[in-house]
Amino acid sequence: MNKVKLGIVGCGSTTRCMYGPIFKYLENGKFVAASDIEEEHARWAQNMYQANEIYTDRDQMLDEANIDAVIVGTPVYSHLDDVIAIAESGKHVLCEKPMARTVAECDEMIQACEHNGVILMVAFMKRFNKCFLQAKQMIEKGDLGRVFQVRVDWSFLSHPGGWRDSLPTWGGIYQDHGSHAIDLCRWWLGEIETVSGEIDIIMKKREVEDRAVAMFRHHGGAVSLHHMTRISHKPIVELYEIMGTEGTLQIEFKSTWSFTSTEPFQMTLFRDGKTTTDVTPYNQGNLDDELRSNAQYLMELSHFCDCVLNQLKPHTSGWDGRTAIEVINAVYLSSRKQKKVRIPLAKEIDLPSEFIRLQQE
Numbered sequence: 001m002n003k004v005k006l007g008i009v010g011c012g013s014t015t016r017c018m019y020g021p022i023f024k025y026l027e028n029g030k031f032v033a034a035s036d037i038e039e040e041h042a043r044w045a046q047n048m049y050q051a052n053e054i055y056t057d058r059d060q061m062l063d064e065a066n067i068d069a070v071i072v073g074t075p076v077y078s079h080l081d082d083v084i085a086i087a088e089s090g091k092h093v094l095c096e097k098p099m100a101r102t103v104a105e106c107d108e109m110i111q112a113c114e115h116n117g118v119i120l121m122v123a124f125m126k127r128f129n130k131c132f133l134q135a136k137q138m139i140e141k142g143d144l145g146r147v148f149q150v151r152v153d154w155s156f157l158s159h160p161g162g163w164r165d166s167l168p169t170w171g172g173i174y175q176d177h178g179s180h181a182i183d184l185c186r187w188w189l190g191e192i193e194t195v196s197g198e199i200d201i202i203m204k205k206r207e208v209e210d211r212a213v214a215m216f217r218h219h220g221g222a223v224s225l226h227h228m229t230r231i232s233h234k235p236i237v238e239l240y241e242i243m244g245t246e247g248t249l250q251i252e253f254k255s256t257w258s259f260t261s262t263e264p265f266q267m268t269l270f271r272d273g274k275t276t277t278d279v280t281p282y283n284q285g286n287l288d289d290e291l292r293s294n295a296q297y298l299m300e301l302s303h304f305c306d307c308v309l310n311q312l313k314p315h316t317s318g319w320d321g322r323t324a325i326e327v328i329n330a331v332y333l334s335s336r337k338q339k340k341v342r343i344p345l346a347k348e349i350d351l352p353s354e355f356i357r358l359q360q361e
Contacts, residue, residue: 004029004305007067007091009058009082011036011045014073014096017260018125020049022298025291029305033065058082062089069119069308072096076175077168080105083120087112092119094304098179099321101170102329103345106322113318121304121314122321124183128299130281131251131265132184135242138279139188143269144244150188150224151241152181155232160205172208173228174199174331179324181240183316185216185224186323188242192216195341197331202231214331247271249279262287262295
């Protein structure tokens with residue numbers, strides 16, 4: 001079987017917690033090279049996950065390593081430069097979310113990949129999670145009736161520090177985690193038409209928002225409500241509540257991070273205000289069998305490799321990543337201007353200065 005030879009740029013959590021552990025199960029790809037500006041991080045990836053080659057310079061890896069595609073796991077403010085360099089080297093790209101900081105950056109990334117004839121996929125791994133896939137199937141089968149609302153709550157406590165709290169990102173909690181929720185709600189409810197939002201910096205040592213509240217009206221009239229914060233003093237919760245005319249589906253993960261866990265979300269179907277059914281797709285008894293069948297990062301990376309090998313369009317393309325960023329930027333603009341914002345955004349307001357000024361106020 002042909003295998004895609006993979007490189008990684010950025011050997012932090014993207015390598016350590018997400019893709020690294022599943023490389024041994026990947027049948028249509030192989031981890032070949034790793035690059036990180038900190039040699040110890042690249043060395044760790046080599047020792048733990050058997051990368052053939054390591055580099056401290058991205059461009060050297062692109063020039064010298066025998067690779068077909070690259071996973072981008074660097075901070076969001078590096079994505080534009082990384083993706084353009086990878087595309088110009090003729091390699092395919094799997095870019096971690098959030099795709100970029102602005103729509104203009106996303107457009108440059110998309111154009112670079114199209115110009116160089118390479119695939120650009122954005123890593124919305126939740127679409128490959130068996131629980132969210134089951135929710136999608138239930139919606140499409142009509143198990144919930146007509147879905148009219150989704151509520152998202154992603155709350156936890158983290159103290160200021162690190163690149164995610166720094167101004168060069170041009171966005172905080174909602175750029176980081178909101179990109180996932182936006183993509184899921186678009187997938188479940190359809191495209192977003194209007195945006196209302198409020199963002200704040202509660203802990204003043206942060207340079208970007210740590211609390212965001214947003215409401216979206218989707219095509220067809222459904223609404224999604226989003227609440228995200230880094231200042232909850234309760235244990236972490238990640239909750240999705242899908243409300244339909246015939247039932248409500250609750251998808252919840254509590255007390256730990258879902259992205260590092262092998263356990264499924266708890267899924268509960270409510271009907272008539274009195275019937276409660278556990279619809280959780282529980283794991284198989286053998287963890288290796290479960291991971292081979294359902295691990296979200298494995299399913300995502302297998303799909304990416306399949307797209308590379310067979311020149312297919314990814315399920316989560318650059319345009320999906322761009323749309324999430326457009327909506328995130330619309331939330332920021334809505335908060336700044338104190339009014340509802342329509343999608344698509346007018347190009348004349350897609351300016352970095354708008355977002356920097358908003359976060360500094």
